[in-house]
Amino acid sequence: MERTAVLERFDVRRIRKDFPILTRTVNGKPLVYLDNGATTQKPQQVIDAIVNYYTQLNSNVHRGVHHLSQLATDAFEVTRRKLQPFIHAAHEHEIILTKGTTESINLVASCYGKAFISAGDEIIISAMEHHSNIVPWQIVCEERGALLKVVPINDAGELDMEMYRSMLNDRTRLVAITYVSNALGTINPVKTIIELAHAAGAPVLLDAAQAIQHLTIDVQELDVDFLVFSGHKMYGPTGIGVLYGKEKWLNAMPPYQSGGEMIKEVTFAQTTYNELPFKFEAGTPNIEAGICLGHAIDYINDIGMAAIAQYEHELLDYTTQRLLDIPGLRIIGTAKEKSSVVSFLLDGAHPYDVGVILDKLGVAVRTGHHCTQPLMDRYGIPGTVRASIAMYNTKEDIDILVAGVEKAAAMLL
Ligand SMILES: Cc1ncc(COP(=O)(O)O)c(C=O)c1O
Numbered sequence: 001m002e003r004t005a006v007l008e009r010f011d012v013r014r015i016r017k018d019f020p021i022l023t024r025t026v027n028g029k030p031l032v033y034l035d036n037g038a039t040t041q042k043p044q045q046v047i048d049a050i051v052n053y054y055t056q057l058n059s060n061v062h063r064g065v066h067h068l069s070q071l072a073t074d075a076f077e078v079t080r081r082k083l084q085p086f087i088h089a090a091h092e093h094e095i096i097l098t099k100g101t102t103e104s105i106n107l108v109a110s111c112y113g114k115a116f117i118s119a120g121d122e123i124i125i126s127a128m129e130h131h132s133n134i135v136p137w138q139i140v141c142e143e144r145g146a147l148l149k150v151v152p153i154n155d156a157g158e159l160d161m162e163m164y165r166s167m168l169n170d171r172t173r174l175v176a177i178t179y180v181s182n183a184l185g186t187i188n189p190v191k192t193i194i195e196l197a198h199a200a201g202a203p204v205l206l207d208a209a210q211a212i213q214h215l216t217i218d219v220q221e222l223d224v225d226f227l228v229f230s231g232h233k234m235y236g237p238t239g240i241g242v243l244y245g246k247e248k249w250l251n252a253m254p255p256y257q258s259g260g261e262m263i264k265e266v267t268f269a270q271t272t273y274n275e276l277p278f279k280f281e282a283g284t285p286n287i288e289a290g291i292c293l294g295h296a297i298d299y300i301n302d303i304g305m306a307a308i309a310q311y312e313h314e315l316l317d318y319t320t321q322r323l324l325d326i327p328g329l330r331i332i333g334t335a336k337e338k339s340s341v342v343s344f345l346l347d348g349a350h351p352y353d354v355g356v357i358l359d360k361l362g363v364a365v366r367t368g369h370h371c372t373q374p375l376m377d378r379y380g381i382p383g384t385v386r387a388s389i390a391m392y393n394t395k396e397d398i399d400i401l402v403a404g405v406e407k408a409a410a411m412l413l
Pocket of ligand 1: 037038100101102103130132133178180181182207209210230
């Protein structure tokens with residue numbers, strides 16, 4: 001479809017009506033919510049589903065023959081059924097429901113680490129990772145005597161692919177890289193990253209926390225081994241997330257946590273484990289969030305990921321151009337391929353002070369290191385101001401942001 005046709009069809013006014021929080025004021029000003037990288041707002045459809053769960057369905061899953069338990073179990077499993085085509089997984093049982101991206105990465109670090117990583121092995125991450133895709137690997141390396149290698153980036157915030165190539169060898173046991181950088185907005189060349197890793201015999205984990213709500217993802221086409229993301233960044237509830245893993249890896253890994261649900265049979269002498277996906281889902285899950293994530297997926301599907309991606313891309317270009325017109329403003333992260341995030345600094349002003357002035361104007365942005373301290377060190381800065389956009393943001397939101405930054409510049413510089 002022609003790009004212009006998609007843009008004309010994208011009815012952001014109608015979409016905004018689905019998000020009740022967008023009508024509130026902050027500090028006496030209409031809310032301009034540009035902190036979507038941290039978490040997105042929720043549409044009425046998801047909010048209604050939460051209320052419906054507690055008023056009509058509440059019951060534990062996978063445990064009862066009684067009517068409510070069956071209804072809750074069915075509704076919970078429907079989400080898994082929706083997630084499979086959403087990321088184009090080959091099997092439903094390759095979808096493990098977790099608390100979120102952080103737990104999904106910790107699960108892989110712990111279980112894959114126990115099964116496949118030993119002294120002298122190597123794990124590759126990148127200089128732009130979120131702390132949750134750094135620290136679990138540091139811990140695994142420490143525990144198992146492995147070496148953590150870090151792919152550097154150029155000043156634009158793009159991975160040094162030559163260095164990456166040179167780091168891969170027959171000791172590489174895993175590559176764990178972010179799909180989209182939460183602090184820079186860089187979209188990494190994940191297809192090539194995966195092909196090169198596989199050629200060296202290493203599987204790849206993609207942190208899709210900042211990609212899943214902006215890009216169409218096909219795990220089979222990518223041939224990715226693990227993909228992780230959070231529900232709350234894709235218009236769904238907090239407390240629910242996903243670990244996609246290829247069946248062969250999940251079957252070869254030991255369980256993560258132990259208790260109810262993950263077992264087949266327990267005696268005091270021995271326990272056998274449940275099959276996928278339940279082997280990795282010990283205990284009562286976040287049932288309400290699991291069910292309502294399915295409604296968030298319906299919401300995204302109804303609008304269409306291709307249309308969302310094109311609209312957001314257009315808005316990102318507009319944001320970048322408008323901000324660059326402000327004297328003394330510097331954008332951190334100028335990769336050729338970018339999604340949804342503009343990080344910037346006003347030379348001579350602390351990001352925190354800019355954030356406080358914007359907040360007074362009703363504009364919600366993130367300031368600080370964005371859980372990427374090593375990345376901030378790479379640029380020699382304490383942090384940035386980050387505007388991150390979602391499908392409900394408008395050019396008017398960006399105009400208010402720009403006016404606010406101009407005001408901050410006049411006050412602080
Ligand atoms: C790239 C990236 N990875 C991981 C995370 C952690 O996500 P969560 O806090 O939902 O587990 C985030 C959250 O901001 C992120 O942006």
